[in-house]
Amino acid sequence: MIKRGKGLAISYYGTGYGNGYPDVSNAIVRLNKDGKVSIFVGGTEVGQGAKTVFVQIAAETLNINIEDIILYSEDTINTPDAGTAAASRQTYNTGNAIKLACEKFIEELKAKAKEILNLDSTEGLIVSDSNVYLNSSKNDKVSFLEIASNVKNGFFESQASFTAHTVEMDVETGQGEPYWPYTFSACEVEVEVNTLTGIVNIIHARFAQDVGKAVNPRMIEGQIDGGFYMGQSYCLFEDLNIVDGKIMNNKYSKYLLPTSMDTIDIDKIIIEDPESTAPFGAKGIGEPVTIPVAPAILNAIYDAINVRINELPATPDKIISALKKVKSEDQL
Amino acid sequence: MINLKINVNNTDYEIEIDEEKRLIDLLRDELRLTGVKEGCSEGECGACSVILDGKLVNSCLIMAFQVNDSKVVTIEGLSEGDNINYIQKAFIEAGAVQCGYCTPGMILAAKAILDKNPNPSREEIRMGISGNLCRCTGYEKIVEAIELAGGYLNGTKTYRE
Numbered sequence: 001m002i003k004r005g006k007g008l009a010i011s012y013y014g015t016g017y018g019n020g021y022p023d024v025s026n027a028i029v030r031l032n033k034d035g036k037v038s039i040f041v042g043g044t045e046v047g048q049g050a051k052t053v054f055v056q057i058a059a060e061t062l063n064i065n066i067e068d069i070i071l072y073s074e075d076t077i078n079t080p081d082a083g084t085a086a087a088s089r090q091t092y093n094t095g096n097a098i099k100l101a102c103e104k105f106i107e108e109l110k111a112k113a114k115e116i117l118n119l120d121s122t123e124g125l126i127v128s129d130s131n132v133y134l135n136s137s138k139n140d141k142v143s144f145l146e147i148a149s150n151v152k153n154g155f156f157e158s159q160a161s162f163t164a165h166t167v168e169m170d171v172e173t174g175q176g177e178p179y180w181p182y183t184f185s186a187c188e189v190e191v192e193v194n195t196l197t198g199i200v201n202i203i204h205a206r207f208a209q210d211v212g213k214a215v216n217p218r219m220i221e222g223q224i225d226g227g228f229y230m231g232q233s234y235c236l237f238e239d240l241n242i243v244d245g246k247i248m249n250n251k252y253s254k255y256l257l258p259t260s261m262d263t264i265d266i267d268k269i270i271i272e273d274p275e276s277t278a279p280f281g282a283k284g285i286g287e288p289v290t291i292p293v294a295p296a297i298l299n300a301i302y303d304a305i306n307v308r309i310n311e312l313p314a315t316p317d318k319i320i321s322a323l324k325k326v327k328s329e330d331q332l
Numbered sequence: 333m334i335n336l337k338i339n340v341n342n343t344d345y346e347i348e349i350d351e352e353k354r355l356i357d358l359l360r361d362e363l364r365l366t367g368v369k370e371g372c373s374e375g376e377c378g379a380c381s382v383i384l385d386g387k388l389v390n391s392c393l394i395m396a397f398q399v400n401d402s403k404v405v406t407i408e409g410l411s412e413g414d415n416i417n418y419i420q421k422a423f424i425e426a427g428a429v430q431c432g433y434c435t436p437g438m439i440l441a442a443k444a445i446l447d448k449n450p451n452p453s454r455e456e457i458r459m460g461i462s463g464n465l466c467r468c469t470g471y472e473k474i475v476e477a478i479e480l481a482g483g484y485l486n487g488t489k490t491y492r493e
Contacts, residue, residue, distance in 0.1 A: 047431030047468055218427040222473055229470030252376035260458040260471040
């Protein structure tokens with residue numbers, strides 16, 4: 001028999017290493033000889049879109065085109081440390097470091113423009129479209145290229161470092177402020193459970209993610225899709241099946257991952273509530289998008305068959321034996 | 333060692349190769365077509381997919397000696413110089429690439445679908461890529477990309493330059 005059920009789960013997640021652990025990102029912004037701007041940052045791209053977000057944050061802060069930015073990352077000789085691509089921290093931490101470095105860079109550019117334009121102050125100077133100009137008289141203008149050609153020795157560059165707020169928790173009371181900021185998620189699914197085969201099919205899914213500010217909405221949708229997939233996969237599919245310390249499911253024919261036939265389109269809701277300490281309000285969502293998925297599915301299974309599954313993955317054999325157990329208890 | 337003739341990406345080759353080598357070894361090690369990705373090596377993941385005489389196959393499951401006088405298309409065969417083809421453009425446009433490891437095989441699976449039917453339904457697309465595992469995207473944006481590529485092909489959608 002096919003039984004339907006709905007389930008909901010909500011979660012909140014602390015961005016960064018937390019619990020007092022030093023959480024530092026560094027960035028360097030440098031003016032190139034051709035007037036373009038190089039960003040050096042150690043943050044790693046693993047497909048999550050960090051490089052895209054870094055360039056967007058730099059372009060927005062410097063008020064220049066993304067084509068005029070060259071990003072160098074993941075090169076230990078040339079790029080300053082920006083910590084790991086972990087803890088959903090790159091957008092927030094490294095994004096902040098890049099924004100701070102760009103803001104310092106703007107001040108450096110203004111100081112240089114004041115010198116070149118023979119002004120008595122940097123007041124009223126505006127940086128836009130790879131130019132520095134005087135707001136009141138747009139003819140008093142100097143381009144990034146002209147500034148670059150005025151640099152005689154060394155590099156024209158700015159550096160910045162960002163350290164996230166985190167306080168070690170009291171080991172006795174568990175009190176403290178281990179994370180800053182927090183990110184909130186909600187997931188809702190509807191499932192069909194086949195009580196004869198134990199197979200669970202997700203037929204509807206909706207996911208709402210608080211992102212602070214959506215720097216790149218399409219990539220956020222991609223992360224929600226991927227996070228839901230990961231959650232669905234560990235809730236219903238992935239089982240190492242360890243017997244006597246040996247992994248029995250050591251190939252994809254046994255260690256199952258959902259194929260394109262096992263997943264559905266997800267109704268995605270992006271919630272923007274800018275975080276005051278974040279670059280343009282944006283927070284990372286790498287991990288939060290996975291967290292509420294399994295509990296939502298398990299709640300939906302419970303709603304469908306009135307049986308709680310307490311061990312992951314909720315494979316068909318576990319659903320069948322849980323149903324049988326309830327049935328035999330009913331008969332006693 | 334054996335000699336074999338093979339056409340890869342519209343170029344004819346005559347190659348001497350070890351009998352024990354697979355098609356993926358021929359493509360990656362002899363012809364340096366490293367867009368062919370080796371995932372599981374046992375035909376489960378589809379990362380090594382290529383198009384062999386018009387059919388999508390796992391190049392890890394086919395021996396090199398089996399492809400004598402055959403025609404193979406790899407991901408490198410889709411672009412002309414720096415000009416990527418319409419399926420690749422659609423994957424970028426739809427945001428269907430995350431880590432990228434499944435992407436070459438996925439794009440060739442898309443080509444195999446669209447070569448037969450330029451207007452596939454989402455269900456037909458999901459069926460057509462079900463032999464290719466993706467760990468990052470949950471497949472939704474890949475399905476969207478292939479739908480979009482179909483639109484480019486039949487003229488209902490145009491490239492955004």
